[in-house]
Amino acid sequence: MSWLPATVGLGLALAGVTACHLPTMAFAAPVITDIVPASGPAGPAYPIQATIRGTGFTPTGNVVNFGPVRLRELPSIDGTTITFGVPKQMSSGGEVPPIVLPPGEYLVTVTNVAGTSNAVTFSLTRTP
Numbered sequence: 001m002s003w004l005p006a007t008v009g010l011g012l013a014l015a016g017v018t019a020c021h022l023p024t025m026a027f028a029a030p031v032i033t034d035i036v037p038a039s040g041p042a043g044p045a046y047p048i049q050a051t052i053r054g055t056g057f058t059p060t061g062n063v064v065n066f067g068p069v070r071l072r073e074l075p076s077i078d079g080t081t082i083t084f085g086v087p088k089q090m091s092s093g094g095e096v097p098p099i100v101l102p103p104g105e106y107l108v109t110v111t112n113v114a115g116t117s118n119a120v121t122f123s124l125t126r127t128p
Contacts, residue, residue, distance in 0.1 A: 029115030030056035039123035042103045048086040058112045067106030
């Protein structure tokens, strides 16, 4: 017996008989509607929890890109929110101390198996 590609659909042919069409699942890319809060003080002395609200987030495997920092494997319990600690530092590699993210605007996106979302802005402000 040999396997031959089917000429119709996603099935396979075995000895000239077409196998069943395999179901496919399409997921929509994530969409961010907002991030709350949308700003907070820079510096590691001021921890902030932020929540991204939107649609298309997966139960596991979401990656939040916060400017130059990637936060991996973040869950979404309901598919519409992801809560995370706002990064205040990023690795500088090796044995060098981490680099503190300076005040400024940082683009935030979510990436998962369905694709990458639109970007929203989070502002790190000067410390109080």
